[in-house]
Amino acid sequence: MATEALTRTTATRTGLELALQAVTSADGFTFPNDGKTFLYVVNDAGALALVFTIQKTLDGQSATRTSTVTASENWILGPWPVELYNDSDGLVTCTPDADLAAGVAVFSG
Numbered sequence: 001m002a003t004e005a006l007t008r009t010t011a012t013r014t015g016l017e018l019a020l021q022a023v024t025s026a027d028g029f030t031f032p033n034d035g036k037t038f039l040y041v042v043n044d045a046g047a048l049a050l051v052f053t054i055q056k057t058l059d060g061q062s063a064t065r066t067s068t069v070t071a072s073e074n075w076i077l078g079p080w081p082v083e084l085y086n087d088s089d090g091l092v093t094c095t096p097d098a099d100l101a102a103g104v105a106v107f108s109g
Contacts, residue, residue: 005030006021006029018040021106031106037106038078038079039106040076041075041077045072047069047070050068050097051064052093053094
């Protein structure tokens with residue numbers, strides 16, 4: 001399967017209704033990042049590890065950042081500094097260790 005591309009919505013003072021997007025790709029997902037972007041994760045199952053690719057290397061070594069979302073909880077992760085997390089297309093890459101059938105939403109404010 002290919003990496004899934006998520007869409008980002010923008011929060012305003014009048015509010016934002018988050019539209020959850022299911023992620024079922026074992027190859028992970030990407031989302032556009034403006035440095036003020038957040039990822040809302042709805043986790044209806046067991047603990048879930050989300051592995052984010054850091055685009056910078058240190059001493060020639062690549063790096064990742066892992067966030068573990070507790071079972072049956074909803075979390076907001078971010079923001080993502082563009083100089084660390086954005087690839088050449090302005091996207092953040094995340095690989096979950098399980099399907100996110102309950103859903104995620106990407107927003108910035």
